[in-house]
Amino acid sequence: DQQVKQNSPSLSVREGRISILNCDYTNSMFDYFLWYKKYPAEGPTFLISISSIKDKNEDGRFTVFLNKSAKHLSLHIVPSQPGDSAVYFCAAQTQGGSEKLVFGKGTKLTVNP
Amino acid sequence: KAGVTQTPRYLIKTRGQQVTLSCSPISGHRSVSWYQQTPGQGLQFLFEYFSETQRNKGNFPGRFSGRQFSNSRSEMNVSTLELGDSALYLCASSLGGLAAYQETQYFGPGTRLLVL
Numbered sequence: 001d002q003q004v005k006q007n008s009p010s011l012s013v014r015e016g017r018i019s020i021l022n023c024d025y026t027n028s029m030f031d032y033f034l035w036y037k038k039y040p041a042e043g044p045t046f047l048i049s050i051s052s053i054k055d056k057n058e059d060g061r062f063t064v065f066l067n068k069s070a071k072h073l074s075l076h077i078v079p080s081q082p083g084d085s086a087v088y089f090c091a092a093q094t095q096g097g098s099e100k101l102v103f104g105k106g107t108k109l110t111v112n113p
Numbered sequence: 114k115a116g117v118t119q120t121p122r123y124l125i126k127t128r129g130q131q132v133t134l135s136c137s138p139i140s141g142h143r144s145v146s147w148y149q150q151t152p153g154q155g156l157q158f159l160f161e162y163f164s165e166t167q168r169n170k171g172n173f174p175g176r177f178s179g180r181q182f183s184n185s186r187s188e189m190n191v192s193t194l195e196l197g198d199s200a201l202y203l204c205a206s207s208l209g210g211l212a213a214y215q216e217t218q219y220f221g222p223g224t225r226l227l228v229l
Contacts, residue, residue, distance in 0.1 A: 100218070105155035
């Protein structure tokens, strides 16, 4: 049973526009959420995180929104750049949980010039 | 500061063989976690080692094992390889302090294992 779901395997946007990547989770015990970006032939790179006590966290062009009641989070990239083209993974943690990080299956973002 | 390194980067084995993968964490990091990435299942947590002890474990069979050395380097072993073990194996390191569950993990480039 998948606890973290990224229902869109791929997303394509134009350069300069907003990219919105979505993530849903089922485990209400998750209290910390992260987004990682992965380029081919490289390991995932941490992008941004959010604690369950917040509903928004911003870092430059990247903003993560958390809706606890809907068990949904989203990553907004504004403006999108061609270098943002990568696979984005949503991940979740729970204090005291047995798994270090629970990942979604990823969304491949393509930003076209 | 050097990043997380993994060796080898690529490996081809046949069914029934065993394999050992190595991970060197960022200097000063005491926690090493291992993940398996496959196209169908995404990234799945295998286990975490901290100060030479397994601290967390995911839902993988006993054929998957690991260990950590006093210098925090870690090895992962898979015995009796199956075709389904073909995957990218990623290791990640973090400081591993008291607030470890919210620490950023830094990933290595991975070892791509192909089982024939």
